[in-house]
Amino acid sequence: MDLNREKGRENGPEDGSGNGSKNSPAHNASRLSDPQYLKELQVKMLKFAQIQLSDHQLAEDAVQEALIGAMKNAKSFGGKSAFKTWVFAILKNKISDILRKRHRTAEVTNLVGNSASEDEDFSNLFDETGHWANGMEPKKWGDPEAELKDKQFWLVFETCLDNLPEKQAKVFMMREHIGLSSDEICENEGLTVSNLHVLLYRARMRLQKCLELRWLEEGKEDYA
Amino acid sequence: MLSCKEVSRLTSLAQERPLGLWERVQFKVHLLICKNCSNFAKNIGLLRDISREHARRDDN
Numbered sequence: 001m002d003l004n005r006e007k008g009r010e011n012g013p014e015d016g017s018g019n020g021s022k023n024s025p026a027h028n029a030s031r032l033s034d035p036q037y038l039k040e041l042q043v044k045m046l047k048f049a050q051i052q053l054s055d056h057q058l059a060e061d062a063v064q065e066a067l068i069g070a071m072k073n074a075k076s077f078g079g080k081s082a083f084k085t086w087v088f089a090i091l092k093n094k095i096s097d098i099l100r101k102r103h104r105t106a107e108v109t110n111l112v113g114n115s116a117s118e119d120e121d122f123s124n125l126f127d128e129t130g131h132w133a134n135g136m137e138p139k140k141w142g143d144p145e146a147e148l149k150d151k152q153f154w155l156v157f158e159t160c161l162d163n164l165p166e167k168q169a170k171v172f173m174m175r176e177h178i179g180l181s182s183d184e185i186c187e188n189e190g191l192t193v194s195n196l197h198v199l200l201y202r203a204r205m206r207l208q209k210c211l212e213l214r215w216l217e218e219g220k221e222d223y224a
Numbered sequence: 225m226l227s228c229k230e231v232s233r234l235t236s237l238a239q240e241r242p243l244g245l246w247e248r249v250q251f252k253v254h255l256l257i258c259k260n261c262s263n264f265a266k267n268i269g270l271l272r273d274i275s276r277e278h279a280r281r282d283d284n
Contacts (some may be wrong), residue, residue, distance in 0.1 A: 129227065130230065138263040147274075201233055
């Protein structure tokens with residue numbers, strides 16, 4: 001198990017192939033400053049934000065802040081689709097903050113479409129004795145080597161990330177994609193370590209289940 | 225004896241910090257006798273690898 005990752009981490013292959021420069025932080029960042037690409041991303045973000053906020057100005061502000069925020073960690077991402085997932089995770093959190101202020105209530109904690117409640121505890125996955133419930137038992141995944149080269153697999157994974165409640169998505173990606181330490185995430189997001197652990201636990205439970213349902217059980221052919 | 229639900233929490237926690245001695249003993253003993261939680265622990269480890277690769281990979 002990978003315990004206590006240090007803050008920040010180097011990009012590039014970890015197999016010692018010596019081919020580090022192609023996926024170096026500088027290379028990643030420069031690719032992501034392609035104006036055409038950013039323009040297209042901005043359009044998609046704006047469409048999404050407008051639906052959620054019903055206010056053009058607020059939507060524009062949210063998109064701008066989210067893009068600027070996302071660019072800070074752009075060098076952690078080697079590809080466009082992963083970066084897009086990250087950008088949208090930030091955007092959804094910004095929108096959620098705006099909605100919360102607008103309604104002035106702690107009840108509005110999740111966006112339309114996200115169904116997690118504050119006390120999500122996965123009681124449907126476990127029976128009353130705390131064992132895995134019938135039909136919910138974790139499966140053997142085996143070696144994912146083939147999957148990691150399969151475009152369809154990544155589409156499924158991104159869908160699973162997109163389906164996470166926005167706070168879970170953001171902290172999960174900060175931890176796993178960008179490699180920030182617990183302390184950094186807590187400081188950034190105003191969370192206690194205990195809050196963070198709960199969010200990460202929930203994200204992992206959801207992702208594990210989602211991947212099993214959408215990839216292992218439905219069969220890869222469905223996505224061809 | 226820990227329940228599978230408690231072990232699922234520890235599995236996630238183990239990705240964040242070293243488990244304490246007693247936590248670790250109970251955790252490992254449970255994994256030895258529970259195939260489901262053993263699968264789960266492996267899957268959570270793979271999830272970390274998958275996420276890392278997701279960030280790293282060049283799909284352009």
